[in-house]
Amino acid sequence: MFKGSFPALVTPFKDGKLDIDALKHLVEWHIEQGSNGLVPMGTTGESPTVTHAEHEQVIEIVVKAAAGRVPVIAGAGSNNTVEAERYMAFAQKIGADAALVVTPYYNRPTQAGMIAHFTALHDNHDLPIFIYNIPARSAVDMTTETMAELAKLPRIVGVKDATADMVRVSEQRAACGADFIQFSAEDASALGFNAHGGIGCISVTANVAPRLCSEFQAATRAGDYALALDYQDRLMPLHQAIFTEPGLVGVKYALSKLGLCSDEVRLPLVGLTDGTKSAVDAAMKHAGLLG
Secondary structure: OOOEEEEEOOOOEEOOEEOHHHHHHHHHHHHHHOOOOEEOOOHHHOHHHOOHHHHHHHHHHHHHHHOOOOOEEEEOOOOOHHHHHHHHHHHHHOOOOEEEEEOOOOOOOOHHHHHHHHHHHHHHOOOOEEEEEOHHHHOOOOOHHHHHHHHOOOOEEEEEEOOOOHHHHHHHHHHHOOOOEEEEOOHHHHHHHHHOOOOEEEEOHHHOOHHHHHHHHHHHHOOOHHHHHHHHHHHHHHHHHHOOOOHHHHHHHHHHHOOOOOOOOOOOOOOOOHHHHHHHHHHHHHOOOOO
């Protein structure tokens, strides 16, 4: 169920409000384009700047629109365990297939604190959990030893790894077992990640190039790394251009060029500079997404 290309879905806005029609259309488009699953309400979905009610509304819309055709991993992370409990309970109630829970950010828990946080979420809910380890944003890094301890719990099933450390993938495979699901969170290094034992990517670029990202992932799973490298060459300028400024801003601009949603983002994020827009345009042309 959990493998391949999972777009970390943007949350479309229109005049400051959720654009529900655009969100539903994006779900349909991603399924048509071959995305293997969907991940609403992560950072790319602007989770820091939506209300609790909007967060839950987005999750519910995506789950209902997907209608079991692809798995939905619902963003349920917080640096407040009680708040994460709320998101986990809601995701379970409305039928999400799993929850994505980031390592607590800003308050910087110890490894023991992270074990306690994830154990509480595991023990109080029946939903499978993916740990999101992103030290650059959370200011804490879950060690391989801590990951292995949590992997002993039956419903902690995998990791979204944003370290871009290829050795870490092999270390986690050895420590957590070959069945522990490892998703890359970093598009540019997803090729090497899968070679080391990963089986997919929770991807920002897949928002705008879902078919290419899905086919790239399929090539790696088939062991056809020559074909995967061809896709990498086609996609690499897009990976780089999208992340020149915050990635969700870049990918929303790219989606607006395809007429799929507005490029509107919420403060403190702002729209792309003209130079970055030109870089994204050129990368989209290189990938064959624009004429």
